Amino acid sequence: MTAPNDLPSLSRREFLALSATTAGLAALGLTACADNHVEIDVDAVTNADHSTDVLVIGGGMAGLFAAVKAHDAGAATLIVSKGRLGSSGLTPFAKGFFVFDPATEPGSIDDFVAAVSRSALGTNNPVYTRQLAEHSLERARELRQWGYFDQTLANRPFMRPIDERKIPLLERVVITHLIKEGGRIAGAAGFRLDAEATITIRAKSVILCTGAGGFKPSGFPVCDLTHDGTVIAYEIGAKVTGKEWNDGHSTRSNNPAACYDNWGDMFGRIPSTNGVEVHHDLGMDINYRAYVMGNPVEGGPGSAQPTKAVVGGPYVPEEFQRSGPPAGGPPGQKGGAPGGPPSGKGKGGAPGGPPPGFAASANVGGASAGMAIHKSEGLVPTNDRCASNIPGLYAAGDALGSHMAGGIYTQIGSSLAGSAVQGAIAGEAAAEYARSVTAPSISAARIAEVKNEILAPLRREAGYGPAWVTHTLQGVMIPNFVLYIKKASMMQAALAYVEELRDHHAPMLRAANMHELRLAFETRNMILSAEMKLRASLMRTESRCSHYRLDYPDVDDDNWRAWINIYRGNDGVMRLEKQPFDAWPEQA
Amino acid sequence: MKLTARTHAIIAALAVFIGLPLLFYALGHVPRRSVLKESISILTLLAFSMMLGQYFLARSNETLLSLFKPPQVQKVHKYIAYTAVCVILIHPFLVVLPRHFEAGVKPWDAFVTMLTTFDSLGILLGLTAWLLLLVLTTTAYFRGRLIPRFTQRYRGWRYFHGGLAVTFTVLALWHSIELGRHTDIAMSAFFVTLALIGFALLARHYWGAPAKKPRTDPVSAGASI
Amino acid sequence: MTIKSIHGCIGCKECVKSCPCDVIRMEHGKAVIAYPADCQICHLCRMYCPVDAIEMAPEKSIPVVLPWG
Structure with a gap:
């Protein structure tokens, strides 16, 4: 349709x-x-040529598991990352990891999926919601084994399984192109930040673990993510979804760009796990309040509760309504953090009030402007194994529009856990696909053309x-x-x-x-x-x-129980289509 | 009058070797951190200043020997040296210690990163100086047993100890100027000046005016340079 | 100011590698704040620095665009 x-x-x-x-x-x-x-x-810029079975693009939580599982499934695997493994994208700042532990959870996985679907008003893909719950415990176990839950910084624990398996890793490489040959994925190309060199990588299969993105906004550590994966995949014909959803993090009006300071001690915290806690965290409501009533907005972190009710605004299902905004906490209180900050109360909870040295100040939104809800935007999955509509191209984590949590942040800590779970599934699926195909060939002319496109701004x-x-x-x-x-x-x-x-x-x-x-x-x-x-x-x-x-x-349930897919038409124009909830996209 | 001259000497020494580094520290444009981190910085700076002070707490400093008895000087030389050496030998650990109390890289990981940055001249100088200091201190501690093994006995030991000290000082000074958080121009110039005067005193003592016969048995009185 | 200053750099490149936004580069063996306008004030460089050489400031060096004021 x-x-x-x-x-x-x-x-x-x-x-x-x-x-x-x-x-x-x-x-x-x-x-x-x-x-x-x-x-x-510019004329002296060199090109390095690599070749692999499975290419993982991105060095966050999804990329880690994609590489480890693709390697363990027998595929020659290469990771390429714009930054450093475990120190780029949103992964370094996410501290809550959702685990569904049947031994401790009072409800079943069915109950969990049903609760998420109710909060998400049907926008979630229950297949991916279930998958999250089913695999999270095992992924957390592996992370614990690598020392991830022992310290603040993720690079060393992430390097452990990579070093043990001797998986090659190219860091500080910006990927600008996906290459498609004969209707299937053939590789990727980009350039190095630390050398005057371009890079081309021939791969049987590519997994985009490129995270989400924003407009390099102030107050949220997403400035290195610019939807790179989504855009380069769109350009070779991949379908993209979820672009209408909004992450609604706010920041403080004093030094709004100071991510670290405005998040209290969150960035310095050691990651921990948490159980089922389904919310309907909007972030939109504070924008609505500011829009209707003007600034300053009451109810910001560390400030007094709002006294005036605001009429209208985004709908929150009764089951998930809170009595007023929660007490002070980091600006991530609403809308969920990368990986979901634990709520103000409960284990791993953020301390109330502003961080030391920061007086309570008015709130401003838009800290994560340009970013949708975690896992809701990105490539359209065509099955439950993170495949896209381009044969051999997979995506995981925030680069996959799995709608795992829906068009709203529902389960606390599900973002980080979801990236781990989907990375692992995509890794295995990509390795399996790579076994079924021959190595792609990319003509020298095509490589020269791509290199020219990469270097054009320098020329x-x-x-x-x-x-x-x-x-x-x-x-x-x-x-x-x-x-x-x-x-x-x-x-x-x-x-x-x-x-x-x-x-x-x-x-x-x-x-x-x-x-x-x-x-x-x-x-x-x-x-x-x-x-x-x-x-x-x-x-x-x-x-x-x-x-x-x-x-x-x-x-509007009559017309809009559907996701919106975006793709590039044959004429190069952006096209949009509806895809009903609970249905996989029609395959061409 | 003797007492007053001695008091003056002690006050002058304290002013130069403790007062000046503290002054340059205070005047430096380096952002202040936690009390623990600043204490560690100050401790290390003072330890290095004290190490440089050893050139002045020795037989080479004839002014001092006219005021104090050699055994007194030797005793002070020894105690200050052992204290300062301890601080300098553990300062690589002290640098990473505060990480234990805050978020960020773990102290041991930081330590390994630091010590394996072999493409840094400052680190290589520091590692070499650290090893030299270890040799310098160990041999000084066991000098009683070592002195008879030198062909020139005490004189040989003196050249050995002084030579090692000078080599250590050059490397350590270079290291601190390369990497030190607080070694700005003023602090560096101060350290370099102290070191150069110290070297000059030593050179004059070794090769300048003919040395007087030792007034006491060097072995029983402990070593000096 | 974003990253305010680097004092006592040992040249290990940890900050260069761990900066998500490529703000820090090496010059003559030392880390320098090369592109301060791109700093997102996330403190990863400071937290990865083995010798605690990096000082941060909460101010952004270029004007910020906010959704309301």
Whole structure:
């Protein structure tokens, strides 16, 4: 049931507010269009060629298990990561790991899946919700064995199984391209941050463990994630889902970008496990309160409880309503943390009130702007083993739109556990697939073409600075009346901006060195993700879970018991289609 | 008057070897951390300053010998040396110790990372200096048994001990300037000046004016340089 | 300021590797704050540093875009 969504061209009248946001950018010292003073000899950039059975892209929780399980299933496995294993993406900051332990849980797995489905208003894929509960205990056991629950930093415990198995690892490599040959995955390409070199990797199977992404927002440690996996997979024809959902973390108005400080002692905590605790954590409600009543918002971390009730706003099922916002805690109190911060009370709970040295201050939202609910956005799974619609291409964790928790953060700690569980399943599935196919061949011409595309921003004699384009995109997408409190006119207005950036600025991004080259690709990816978010949000003409529209405030079960899939049409235009809840996508 | 001169000498020594490093520490533009971390920094700085002070608490310092009896100087030399050496030998552990009380890398992991950073000149210098200091201290402790084995007896030991001390000082100083958190220009210049004066005193003592015959039996009185 | 200062660097590169946003680079064997505008103030560099050489500040070096003010 494909329904390409042709959007009407917009009236730009409502743009004044958005324009005001971007007006101050000239003062940022972020030069917009200027000569590109390239610091390296682009023609001397070398290319390193690798080959493997299974290529794991990403070095977080999902990537770890994908690599370990693919290797243990007999596949030659290679990990490539933009950062360091266990020290990039959201993994380093997630401290709660959900475990369903039948020995201690009063309810059954069926009860758990049913509770998640009730809270998620049907948006969850129960197959993946169940899988999480079934495998979490075993994944936690392995992590414990590697020392993960003994200390704050994940790199050393993550390296243990990788070293033991001698799995090759390429760190600080930015992947910019997936390569498809003969209708199936053939490898990936990118470049090194620490050397003037591109990298091409031929692989029988690729697992995207690239995490989620945002618009490099302030106050949430997601600035290195820019939906890279989603975008490069979209470009070779993969279907993407869940872009209309919103993670709603807030931060403090004093030093809003200070992630570490604003999260209290959370980043310094040693990870721990927790049992069943199903919520309906919106994060949208504080945005709604700010939108309706203005700033400062009552009820921020460490501040007094709100006294005035606010009328309307996102729907919360009665079973999951709380009596007022919970007591102070880290800004992650609402909407769940990466991996879900434990709630304010109970084991592993965050301390109440602001962290030491921080006075209670007003709350501002958008800390994770651009990110959807964990596990709800990413590649559309075509089965219960993390496969995408591209043969040989798999995804796990936040790169897979498994809708494990639904379009709302439901089970505390499920994000981290879900990444581990899905990584392991994808690893085994990819290894099995790799056994069934021959090694792919990629022509020299194709490799040369990809290398040229990678280096293009370095070759531009003039162009737009990625920092400026990113800042402009933030000015368009971060205000709470665009992606949090949604309405058609404003989203269409924002879409006009985003299309401009997509068509005119993304092709003219410049880079003077490898760091800026990374920023250029990240910026390109964020622009495309912004377009996806706006189009999906426009298409879903109802409110449900973390998607809230002022012009369609009610849940519409007649028309919208469906997910939205996004794919690139043969004409290169972004297409959207509905996929009913509880159904797998139709395979071409 | 003798007592006053002695008091002056002691006050001057304390001012130079404790007062000045504390002053340069206080004037430095390095952000302050926890009490434990700052105490460890100060302790290490003072220990190094004291080690440099050993050049002045020796037979080479004729001014001092005119004020104090050699056995007194030797005794102080010995006690200060053993104390300072202990601090300097354990300072690599002290650097990582505070990690035990806070979130972050575990102390042992930090220690291994630190000691295996072989592409750092500062670390290589530090490792070598640490080993030299261990040899310097062990041989000083067992000097009674070692001195008879030198062909030139006490004179041979003196060259050995002094030579080792100078080599250690050069390496340790370089190491501290390379890596030290508090060794800014002022602190570095201070340490270098102390070291150069110390070396000059020693050189003059060894090769300058003809040495007087030892007034006491070196073995029974303990060693000095 | 983001990362405020690095004092007493031993050149082990732990911070360069563990920075998610590629803020720190090596120069003459020492870690330097190369791209402060990209710092997300997550403190991973500080927590991975074996000699505790890194000081952090809570201020971002470029203006931040917030959803409301």
